[in-house]
Amino acid sequence: MTFDFHTHSFFSDGVLSPIELIRRAHVAGYRAIAVTDHVGLANIEQVIREVSRDCLLAEKHWGIKALPGVELTHIPAAAIGECAKLAKKCGAKVVVVHGETPVEPVEPGTNRAALMSSYVDILAHPGFITTEEAQIAVVNQIYLEITARGGHSLTNGHVAKVGLAVGAKLIVNSDSHSPDNLMKAGFAAKVAQGAGIPVEFLESVLVNHPLELLKRFEA
Numbered sequence: 001m002t003f004d005f006h007t008h009s010f011f012s013d014g015v016l017s018p019i020e021l022i023r024r025a026h027v028a029g030y031r032a033i034a035v036t037d038h039v040g041l042a043n044i045e046q047v048i049r050e051v052s053r054d055c056l057l058a059e060k061h062w063g064i065k066a067l068p069g070v071e072l073t074h075i076p077a078a079a080i081g082e083c084a085k086l087a088k089k090c091g092a093k094v095v096v097v098h099g100e101t102p103v104e105p106v107e108p109g110t111n112r113a114a115l116m117s118s119y120v121d122i123l124a125h126p127g128f129i130t131t132e133e134a135q136i137a138v139v140n141q142i143y144l145e146i147t148a149r150g151g152h153s154l155t156n157g158h159v160a161k162v163g164l165a166v167g168a169k170l171i172v173n174s175d176s177h178s179p180d181n182l183m184k185a186g187f188a189a190k191v192a193q194g195a196g197i198p199v200e201f202l203e204s205v206l207v208n209h210p211l212e213l214l215k216r217f218e219a
């Protein structure tokens with residue numbers, strides 16, 4: 001049973017259409033997938049509108065939970081709050097923010113701005129997140145991502161250590177851009193364990209937190 005709240009279709013830099021991405025996730029045994037393409041103010045509305053159609057279609061015919069979302073990416077930190085609010089208003093179920101990964105010039109302050117917004121659900125690949133930032137994630141119930149994606153994953157161990165120390169909720173996502181990036185059964189557990197998450201936390205990270213998020217998106 002795999003959950004994945006961070007993937008990309010060709011509405012940004014993924015290679016598959018939303019419906020093919022969802023189809024392949026369904027066949028790979030996914031229980032839920034969010035399609036969260038890179039957006040800025042320019043394309044928030046359009047992407048959510050288009051992706052929502054395929055999510056509805058997939059849910060109707062295949063029974064997989066398919067959620068339209070966005071990944072707010074390289075947006076000025078000061079504008080993240082308003083963009084997150086707009087995304088929810090346009091119908092995004094899942095709002096992911098492209099955090100301060102060590103491999104891209106994300107504006108410093110992005111992690112903090114994301115964690116201060118009540119419209120953000122997941123802070124993706126937050127790089128060298130600070131303890132103070134992780135504490136804000138706890139208070140505002142924002143999930144911190146442990147990523148399966150190469151490059152961004154360099155700081156998984158740091159994110160896990162800082163997050164677990166303050167009781168932040170961690171979640172594993174694939175950040176898929178192509179079909180081979182989708183997680184096979186058991187792979188999310190390897191990513192979690194590779195990040196140093198102790199065995200006793202695995203069920204929370206791999207099952208309980210995704211189920212909590214699904215409940216939030218149904219509300």
Ligand SMILES: [Zn+2]
Pocket residue numbers: 071073097098099124125
């Ligand atoms: Zn990202």
Ligand SMILES: [Zn+2]
Pocket residue numbers: 006007008071124175
């Ligand atoms: Zn991404």
